[in-house]
Amino acid sequence: EIMLSQSPATLSLSPGERATLSCRASRYVSKNLVWYQQKPGQPPRLLIYGASTRATGIPARFSGSGSGTDFTLTISSLQSEDFAVYYCQQHHTWPPVYSFGQGTKLEIK
């Protein structure tokens, strides 16, 4: 089983600042890595797929990078609505029971 490790666990920043979230896989996953955003009381929402492609309707301030085992989600200038929990997930392995990272909570400083 591939393990995903996200860091930091909590990130405290102010609106307008740049956020950098990390996801590291225990084994190679190519670019089969996605990012989700989850706000309290809501289901997750797809942000990034293929490690770097924004999903439909996702603002350009969100960007993803990386391949292999190391991935980054960057939010260029934080808006109030961006404070949430972010999860990475790999879909490289078979069978299709895919692991998630433990999440990074992005909170207002």
Add this chain to the structure above:
Amino acid sequence: EVQLLESGGGLVQPGGSLRLSCAASGFTFGSYAMSWVRQAPGKGLEWVSSISVDGDDTYDADSVKGRFTISRDNSKNTLYLQMDSLRDDDTAVYYCAKRFSGYIDYWGQGTLVTVSS
């Protein structure tokens, strides 16, 4: 607009059973693999089960293997999760999820399952 509407959650005693349903609309249900993902209170996401487009192939996390059964009825645009031998640690919000090329592109709102005596 893609919609996934879960139902069937509730309070059940340890060792009991529950069947979740997910009514899908806004897309060609029979053309997409589907999954169930759960989230225990205050915790992260856990992939539970996946099913192929025709229902012939199913896959389960080790934590639910032998106790949970995923199935689908493409004629009714509905996904199911039969949960047997429920344990306290199965308490979670259960999300129905539409898969696209392996990842989830749409999530339902979730249904809460509470296992407690």
